[in-house]
Amino acid sequence: MSHRRIAGPLGALAVFSIAGSAKAVTITIINNDGANTGFNDPTPVTPVGDNPGTTKGEQALNVFKKAAEIWGSALSGTVEVKVLASFAPLQCSETYGTLGSAGPMSAYYNPRFPNASAWYPVALANQLANRDMNTNQPDIQAQFNSELGKPGCLSSRGGWYMGFDGNHGKRIDFLTVLLHEFGHGLGFLTFVDGTTGKEMSGRPDIYETFLHDATQDKPWTQLTDNQRKSSALNNGNVRWEGPAVTAAAKEILSSTTPTPLLYTPAKFESGSSVSHWDKSLSPNLLMEPVINGDLTHGLDLTTALMKDIGWTLPATTP
Template sequence: MRTAKLLAAFALACAVGAAQAAATITIINTNAPGEGFNDPTPVAPVGGNSGATLGQQRLIAFQRAADLWGATLTSTVPIRIDAAFIPLNCSANSAVLGAAGANEIFSDFANAPRAGTWYPSALASKLAGADVTTPDQPHIVARFNSRLGLFADCLPGSGFYLGLDDKFGSGIDLVTVLLHEFAHGFGFQTFTDDESGEQMLGLPSVWDYYLLDNRSDKAWVQMTDAERAASAVSGNGLSWNGPLVTATVPRVLAHRSRLVINGAAAGDAAGSYAVGDASFGPPLSRRPVTGPLMPVADQPDGSGLACAPLSLAAALAVRGRVALVDRGGCAFVDKARTVQEAGAIGMVLADNQPGALAGMTGADPTITIPSVRITQADGQLLKSALQRRSRSRSGVIASLGTDPRQRAGADASGRILMYTPTIYEPGSTVSHYATDAKPDQLMEPFINTDLAHTVMPPRDLTLSLLRDIGW
């Protein structure tokens, strides 16, 4: 049996609880007295978390995440998570929240489904029917930022929400973050180097059998190191080809949003555009919102920021039409509110810098028009078509709706896309789902505000992937 150590284990302290369900998951508190889980700072109960100290509430939140996973996974081997809250890198504007992962990986253990293949220790133990780990070692190591939101130099005012009810407001929901990080420890990651493409000690990860380059139709196990490295930064060129995830995609992922442009003056701009969705306003549907596209021009250079009430002429230009605005100057919701108050029936926001497609964050229940975001390049194409407009007519028609043939976050064959930005992102590239899935998925590289405390269909595809690899 071959093994590899991934994360250094800290000295064990006391075991603090176990989930009594399909799998037993024990959180092992490795903090010293007075620190982390043992922090004695008094706190008030919050969101169903009755802990009387900061340390107790942290521990209860950890156990809630363990309980949720324990009720979902199946294993006769108890799973140990070595956990601590410690100071991690942070500043006034950014911070490391925390991380978790498999402590060791194993190949060629008893009952291994694939020979010469790496499995994380928790999964290897489940498949073997006995604990395969090095004696006294945890299956998963988790480290989280003890200073987050509590100090002026560590995202002040943006600390962990320790409630158990998913009502985190402006805080960062710790239970959601833990569900995500524990999934990495259970095996939601490849152990092949996704920057160089080099396999660990010459052996593939179980993931590599299911990572499919959707352009060459080759799995990672069939590729060279260079081919894997190129696939990892292919920009939506890598899909998950596991049967359970693919079969479940239609139950979980909504149809992809799109912007369709036509009309007598559309010219080269005619066609279908990929868009980023807004977290505010009504969701797009198969019944599109359609109307003439008109730009907001409220700046001296002809651009339109829509950050202040529009002039009478600018408001007349967008009334009853879809407004094209530029990014910058104010929040997305402010722009949508401005054009809505001017009478627009929808908003298309053009990015102001090159980059990958992204959505729009924010919340305002008074916004009733749909909004989408397009890339800078697509925005420039639309602006070129609109140069021939009059004050009230453009001859360009915009439809904001969904594509019934395509799922958001999936490739043309209905397989969910993996996160493969064209610029390599350590710790995020490959071992996450793509960010354009709708609804947002737990295992995207960024924690979204609309996530629920669930890991399974019909809301989420995390459990489906873990079952593809053997859970």
């Protein structure tokens, strides 16, 4: 199963600004589901795994709030992050399916940002600007597979698990998928078109500035479009070179190499290639392209990556 970001073009933008000092960032949902579906599904259910919800929709909203709390307390920020979220029938079969997809709805550059020339995803750009760059519009769009567990879509897995306690068994842990998709929306992705190697409007994005091709021994920002296109397929040779990740990798990964690999399989996978950690990393990480059952609702190396791209972490975060 993969859970993927939205690969399409960035849409329109923005949020509400909150004045104040740096503290845990507030992440809220804009429920984009219709009546009686998804986050509004009135089907009665029994509370499960510390989730007290008594309808399917209520339980899903509770898991969203839990994921928002976990991410919100890991990052500092003064501007609320709004996530436009819904369930939808995503690509799926009995053996493989897309669990979710997410991405920023807009991006900005500004000479006053830490990198004066790079695109920043709107949720991060808002924190750097300390104001809402574009009011009344969401920052992140996220979708989750509405068909999971139904005939034809991984039916043997039994659907979503809505508990907080990790006792998902064979089911798919919704909280883990939410944490993963929030990661993409907050900045764990490149805007480079991997099929052409072209940067968005000819400008690097902040994530891209930390990618390094070991074969060509150059950062992605110094590659031509064609070189980036081939680097996106350079399996096992594209690394993250950022100080926070390097420091954290020594603590978290079993590997002795402190510059972790990105997922760059020889055959391009839209929505997965480049914008995930490589599957080979150990222990399994939240931002690998395929969900692993042993994940435990931690943000592992992802928090450090957020620091590298410009997020401020609360002082209490190690």
